[in-house]
Amino acid sequence: MASGIQSLGINFGASTDTRTVYNTFGRDYMKATMLAMGGLSGGISSTIAGGNFWDGFRQGIITSGLNHLGHLGGNKIVKKVLQNRLDKKIRR
Numbered sequence: 001m002a003s004g005i006q007s008l009g010i011n012f013g014a015s016t017d018t019r020t021v022y023n024t025f026g027r028d029y030m031k032a033t034m035l036a037m038g039g040l041s042g043g044i045s046s047t048i049a050g051g052n053f054w055d056g057f058r059q060g061i062i063t064s065g066l067n068h069l070g071h072l073g074g075n076k077i078v079k080k081v082l083q084n085r086l087d088k089k090i091r092r
Contacts, residue, residue: 001041038064 042060043053 001037004037034068035061035064038068 039057039061043057046056047053
C-alpha cells in the first residue's frame with residue numbers, strides 16, 4: 001500500500017528520464033501518507049491473521065519507514081557520493 005501511495009505523488013506527465021517530478025501531493029504529504037498506509041495495511045493484515053490490529057499497525061509503520069523512507073534518503077546519499085567522485089575526476 002505504501003508503494004501505491006508513493007506513485008500517487010508522481011506527476012507522470014512531467015517526469016523525465018533523468019528525474020522524477022512530484023505533484024503537490026507528492027511534495028507535501030507523500031511521506032506521512034506512506035507511513036500511515038503502511039501501518040494501516042499492517043494492522044488489517046494482522047487482524048485478518050487473527051492478531052492484534054495495533055501490533056500489526058506498529059510493525060507496518062516500522063517496515064514502511066525503514067523501507068520506503070530509507071530508500072528516499074539513500075538515493076540522495078548515493079547521488080552525493082557519485083557527484084563527489086565525478087568532481088574529483090574533473091579536477092584531476
